[in-house]
Amino acid sequence: MNKQIIITASFLGMLAVITGAFGAHGLKALLAPAQLEVWHTAVQYNFYHVFALLFLAVFAREKSGGLISAAYYLFTFGIIFFSGSLYLLSCRDLLGWNWLIAMGPITPIGGLLFILGWLMLALAAIRNK
Numbered sequence: 001m002n003k004q005i006i007i008t009a010s011f012l013g014m015l016a017v018i019t020g021a022f023g024a025h026g027l028k029a030l031l032a033p034a035q036l037e038v039w040h041t042a043v044q045y046n047f048y049h050v051f052a053l054l055f056l057a058v059f060a061r062e063k064s065g066g067l068i069s070a071a072y073y074l075f076t077f078g079i080i081f082f083s084g085s086l087y088l089l090s091c092r093d094l095l096g097w098n099w100l101i102a103m104g105p106i107t108p109i110g111g112l113l114f115i116l117g118w119l120m121l122a123l124a125a126i127r128n129k
Helices: 002-026 033-059 066-090 098-103 106-127
Strands: none
Touching: 002 033, 002 066, 033 066, 033 106, 066 098, 066 106
């Protein structure tokens, strides 16, 4: 599981750097300030949870049952749902894809996945002897 977590964190960390740079340099002139702020929020939460995944990889050395595995999936899908939906929503006008507004409810689902991931990590720590 450690290797899988590290590979996932590496890929999502690389994605965070790329999207951060793209937002700062490629989208700055194309997006309204409010849309650019949404983009930056997506990048921030992407990075925060990459660090959480890397911590999980270290913590996973201990026997903690399925809680670490649950946190891994919750953080990973949280990044995809939360940050992914914000990346798309912030570029909705630029792409001309007005139908993307329907993705709005996906963002809080991603936030809920993040919260549950942190809860799983806390429970794993409590159970760890």
